[in-house]
Amino acid sequence: MAEPLLAVSGLRAGYGDVQVLWGVDFAVHPGEIACLVGSNGAGKTTLLRALSGLLPPSEGSIRFAGGELAGASPERVLGAGIAHVPEGRRLFAAMSVRDNLLMGAYLRRDGAAALARDLERIYEVFPILAERRAQDAGTLSGGEQQMCAVARGLMSAPRLLLIDELSLGLAPAVVDQLSDALRALNREGLTLLVVEQDVATALELARDCHVMDSGRITRSAPSEALRNDPAIREAYLGVI
Amino acid sequence: MKRDALRAVAMFVLIALLPLAGDSYWLRLGTTMLMYGVLAISWNFIGGMAGYPSFASAAFFGLGAYAGAVAQKLGAPMGFAWALAGAAALVFAAALGVALLRLRGHYFAIASLVVAEVLRELVNAATDLTGGGMGLNLPIPRLASIEGQAMFFFYAMLALAALAFAAMLAAMHSRLGFGLRCIQQNESAADMLGVNTTLYKVAAFMLSGVFVGVAGAIYASWVHYIEPPDVFDVLYSVKAIVMVLIGGAGSVFGPLFGAALFLSLEELVWRNYLQVHTGVLGLLIVLLVLFLPKGLISLRRRTA
Numbered sequence: 001m002a003e004p005l006l007a008v009s010g011l012r013a014g015y016g017d018v019q020v021l022w023g024v025d026f027a028v029h030p031g032e033i034a035c036l037v038g039s040n041g042a043g044k045t046t047l048l049r050a051l052s053g054l055l056p057p058s059e060g061s062i063r064f065a066g067g068e069l070a071g072a073s074p075e076r077v078l079g080a081g082i083a084h085v086p087e088g089r090r091l092f093a094a095m096s097v098r099d100n101l102l103m104g105a106y107l108r109r110d111g112a113a114a115l116a117r118d119l120e121r122i123y124e125v126f127p128i129l130a131e132r133r134a135q136d137a138g139t140l141s142g143g144e145q146q147m148c149a150v151a152r153g154l155m156s157a158p159r160l161l162l163i164d165e166l167s168l169g170l171a172p173a174v175v176d177q178l179s180d181a182l183r184a185l186n187r188e189g190l191t192l193l194v195v196e197q198d199v200a201t202a203l204e205l206a207r208d209c210h211v212m213d214s215g216r217i218t219r220s221a222p223s224e225a226l227r228n229d230p231a232i233r234e235a236y237l238g239v240i
Numbered sequence: 241m242k243r244d245a246l247r248a249v250a251m252f253v254l255i256a257l258l259p260l261a262g263d264s265y266w267l268r269l270g271t272t273m274l275m276y277g278v279l280a281i282s283w284n285f286i287g288g289m290a291g292y293p294s295f296a297s298a299a300f301f302g303l304g305a306y307a308g309a310v311a312q313k314l315g316a317p318m319g320f321a322w323a324l325a326g327a328a329a330l331v332f333a334a335a336l337g338v339a340l341l342r343l344r345g346h347y348f349a350i351a352s353l354v355v356a357e358v359l360r361e362l363v364n365a366a367t368d369l370t371g372g373g374m375g376l377n378l379p380i381p382r383l384a385s386i387e388g389q390a391m392f393f394f395y396a397m398l399a400l401a402a403l404a405f406a407a408m409l410a411a412m413h414s415r416l417g418f419g420l421r422c423i424q425q426n427e428s429a430a431d432m433l434g435v436n437t438t439l440y441k442v443a444a445f446m447l448s449g450v451f452v453g454v455a456g457a458i459y460a461s462w463v464h465y466i467e468p469p470d471v472f473d474v475l476y477s478v479k480a481i482v483m484v485l486i487g488g489a490g491s492v493f494g495p496l497f498g499a500a501l502f503l504s505l506e507e508l509v510w511r512n513y514l515q516v517h518t519g520v521l522g523l524l525i526v527l528l529v530l531f532l533p534k535g536l537i538s539l540r541r542r543t544a
Contacts, residue, residue, distance in 0.1 A: 054432065078434040090429035092422055103422055106415075107434040156433070 004063075005030040005191050006051075006082075006160060011060035011070070013050040020046040022215035023060065028160065028208075033182065033192045035202040035223070037236065038212030044195045045087055047212070048162050051193075052084035053077040065159065078107055083158035087165045087195075089149040093138030097129055097148055100137045104155030115155075122151045125181050143174030150178070160191045167198050179205050199236035203227050241413045244492050248409065251496070252402050259391055267390045271462065273503045274397040278455040279476060280483040280495035281404045286448040287481060288490035289417060290441055291424030292341065293349040295477040298356035299336075300329045300452035301459075302472035306363055308457025309376045309466055318381060322396075322457045329453020330446050337445035341438065344427075353477070360472035375467030378460055393462040400458065401496075404451040409492060411447065420444055424490075486528055488535025497536045 004027035011024040020043045028034045036044050049055040051062060053074040062069040069077055078084075083104070092100050101122065105115050123130035126147045132140060137148055146166070153161050163182075167175040175198075182205065186192055196202035203209060203223040211219040211232070219226070226232045258270045279297055286294045304325035311321035340351050363370045370376055381389060411417045419440045422430040431437050460466045479502065487498025505524055510517045532538065 052432065054428075074431055075434045075436060078432075084432055086429065086432060090426050090432070092425040092429065094425055095421070103418075103430075103433055106419075152433070 002029060004028060005065060006193070007061075007063040008051070009061050009063075011047070011050060011057050011062065013046060013055050013057040013060075015046075015055075019058075020215050021050060021057070024212075024215070024217055026210045026217045026220055028191060028193050030159075030191055031186070031189060032208060033186050033194065033206045035206030035209045036193060036195045036212055037197075037199050037202050037209060040197075042212040043215040044212055045164055046215075048084060048164050048193075048195060051077070051162060052082060054084075075107065078156055078158075081157075081159035083153040083156045083161050085149050085153040085161065085163040087168070089145050091137040091140075091145055091148055091152070094136055096134050097137055097140070098133040100148055100152050101129070101155050104152035105157075107156060110157075118155060118157060122154060125184060126151055143170050143177070146170060146174070146178060147181070150181075154185070154190075158190070160193065161185075163192065163194045166194050166196050167201055175201060199232075241409065244409060247493070248402075248405055252398065252405075256395070256398060259394060264387060264390050267387075267394050269503070269507065271390070271394045271397050273500055274394070274401040275455050275459060276479065276483060276499040276503055277401045277496050278397070278404050278451050279480040280487065280499045281401070281408050282448045282450075282452045283480040283484050284408060284448075284490065284495045285411065285420075285444045286441075288484055288495070289412070289420040289424065290444045292441065292444075293345070293352075293481070294445070294448060295349055295353035295474070295481075296333075296336065296340075296355050296445075296449070297452055297480040298472055298474050298476040299352075299359050300333065300449040301456040301476045302356060302359055302363070302468070303332055304329050304453030304456030305460040305466050305471040306370055306376070306456075307453070309378050309460045310369055312378055312461070313376065318461055322454050322461070325457030326450050326454040329449040329456075332453075333446040333449030334442055336449075337442040338438075341441040341445060353474070356472045356474060356477065360468045363468045363472070370468075373468065375465055375470075376460075378464045378466070380464055381461070393458065396458050397455070400451060400454055405496070407447060407451070408495075411444075412492065416440060416443060421490075482525055484535075486525070486532075486535055488537030491535065491537045494535050494537045501536065 006028040008027070009025050012019065012021050014020045024047055036047070038044050046055065050057045053072050053076065057070050060070060064080055064082060067080060069080060092103060101119060102115070108115065128144055129147055129151055132144065137145065140148060150163060166178060179201070182192060194202065194205065203226060206223050209221060209223045209226050210217050255270065259267055283294065283297055286292050307328040308321040308325035311324050312318060316324065336355065340348060343351055364372050366372065381392070419430065419435045422435055423437055423440060427437055456471060460471070483498035483502045484495050485498070486501055487496065488494030506521060509520045509524070513520045
């Protein structure tokens with residue numbers, strides 16, 4: 001198999017005295033959609049925060065595209081090509097959809113033409129955002145906000161997009177729509193790492209799935225294998 | 241931005257013509273209004289744009305006043321002393337910002353509030369340099385007449401207000417302004433998108449300090465005598481906030497309109513209700529904030 005795009009090994013991090021990640025090891029390969037699943041408090045969000053530089057890890061390494069990113073600032077991580085779509089979306093509510101999207105391209109220096117092109121591309125993938133471009137982001141529906149958050153992440157032209165809680169609080173139809181959009185982006189070469197509580201959705205979307213428990217990755221396997229695994233079925237899918 | 245700049249130029253030219261129309265009373269009022277304008281514009285950087293409720297204006301004002309006064313006492317020419325006061329406020333704001341801007345919301349407000357008190361105590365204690373509680377006399381500028389002096393300080397304050405306004409306009413239309421607006425709305429998201437939030441917040445705080453520092457120094461030269469309770473008065477912090485809220489936080493012309501309206505109210509109330517003027521003024525402010533929460537600026541938008 002090709003060299004992984006992202007390789008995490010022995011990653012430890014936490015908040016103050018509370019250690020959350022106890023040595024995380026996993027890899028994401030270029031061009032794939034990977035999924036991170038696990039119960040509440042397993043450390044999924046903390047892992048994403050550590051990957052995107054918001055939380056400096058105490059130990060371990062994050063190799064991305066040949067460089068080391070453990071301990072780097074969010075600015076450097078984003079510059080290296082990892083964008084983070086945070087849980088709860090965190091849009092700039094009183095700014096227009098267009099301004100939110102442009103904000104995603106804050107660090108880019110490749111000129112207005114490239115930005116305009118990417119903006120048009122995003123409006124193609126998410127037509128509803130084009131319709132609402134002049135509207136304040138706070139007035140969007142939940143699903144539209146999630147699209148706006150994903151689109152804002154895309155505007156930094158990342159190689160790897162981290163999405164935290166893709167489907168949280170969204171209607172099933174919206175989740176399908178979002179999944180389709182992500183698959184389309186993936187076909188164009190974007191690598192994705194998606195944290196998802198709804199394991200059925202996750203297994204359907206991703207090729208590889210990483211199961212997280214108590215601050216460690218306890219299993220990494222193709223989605224197909226996990227779907228047929230009795231232990232996973234019992235613990236996460238509610239079917240025996 | 242061009243339209244705003246043209247409007248501002250027209251407005252400042254109009255203000256500059258004020259001495260033609262009025263006597264020295266109006267000149268004094270005009271100078272005070274411009275000083276209030278500087279306070280309000282400065283607060284708009286940190287409070288309006290970045291959304292950090294700073295009560296540090298009084299600290300910058302007093303620091304600038306004493307820096308300018310002490311420099312002049314030691315023999316520095318007036319213009320140089322003013323510039324020095326600005327530099328002192330700038331450096332102080334940078335150091336203070338790095339420490340205080342880690343706090344958010346009420347915590348930041350309280351922390352910034354005590355800074356002026358600490359400085360006042362320090363100035364009180366450093367009797368050799370500052371005269372302590374006895375205050376400090378400043379040399380009276382050698383100008384032809386009393387009117388000439390009044391005119392001089394009016395134009396000095398006008399130049400400072402115009403400078404502060406230009407800086408605010410430039411900041412609002414730059415990456416800094418965009419970044420600050422994002423910090424105001426959602427700091428963690430701004431952080432995540434690669435905005436260097438610490439740097440931007442400190443920059444906003446420095447901008448909110450430097451012009452106030454110079455204003456303090458000009459004020460000291462203008463009134464010839466300063467003492468700690470006068471220039472470290474917490475009311476400078478409160479007034480700055482009230483004026484911006486009256487005018488419209490985060491807007492371009494809001495702070496100046498707010499300053500003009502606030503001073504008019506203050507002056508009218510003070511002249512007509514001498515016994516209860518603070519009470520009446522307070523009531524008016526409460527009513528304004530209750531019924532016009534987004535400031536005077538929002539009136540125009542509503543009618544337009």
